[in-house]
Amino acid sequence: GRIIGGQEVKECQYPWQVYIRTPKGNCGGTLVDNKHVITAAHCIYYYDLSSFYRILLLHSEIFLENRFIIMIFPRFTEFYWNDIAVITLAEELEFSVCVQPACLPSPSLNISTGVRCLASGWGVTSALSTQPTILQEAIIPILRQASCSAYGNLMDGNKICAGYLQGGIDSCEGDSGGPLMCADGELWVLAGVISFGNGCARPGYPGVYTNVLNSLSWLQTVL
Secondary structure, eight states: OOOOOOOOTTTTTTTEEEEEEEEEEEEEEEEEEEEEEEEOOHTTTTTOTEEEOOEEEETTTEEEESSSSEEEEETTTTTTTTTEEEEEESSSSOOEEEEEEEEBTTTTTTOOOOOEEEEEEEOOTTTTTOOSSOOOOEEEEEEOOGGGGGGGOOTTTEEEEEEEEOOOOOOOTTTTTTTEEEEEEEEEEEEEEEEEEESSSSSSOEEEEEEEGGGGGHHHHOO
16 A cells, blocks of 8 residues: 655545555545445455455445455456456445545546646555544656656556655555546546555655556446
8 A cells, every 4th residue: 555745635525535444454445436436456355255344435424344346357466467446335325515426537538747636545644654534635747657667567558657756745555546536628537546656755766556547448347
């Protein structure tokens, strides 16, 4: 898992944000309709039906404990390749001001270098801190793939390199699986899923995000 250098989010500002508590730790997720949450596959890869999982929708009183089905991208590996999964809830949710889905990107979305996107989560706010109780956000610029060359073969065409080469602002522990929202015309869409990094906000190590665009075909079969 892995917001540092960000700021607190106002109540109900991101009504699609989901908090996932698992036996391995905490992760984020994104509500994309009234029954499905997108998250990182590595957050739930070792899912055990006897384990305690809890899904909490931001600013609501909705708790779902072990009442869902998990679909992990078929070609996910422990090296964070294809790090995306879908949680199907057992019951359809009722939308409200504080419970709304995020839009998926259109196939024509162009995530070009320099575009400023938003990452959000309840991850730690410094490498040594505890997790905050108020959702955090950070503006994250898209970088060239080469800017993440320090990760070697962990980087591939299914990932987005984003953040600051000088460090200081990044997603961090507990943010994994949460959204990277980018503008698609007048809409903000789920362009990436927080995947991994090397520490938190370290110079030379921007964040790595799963590219949702490359998973659209699979998502259409499970949503």
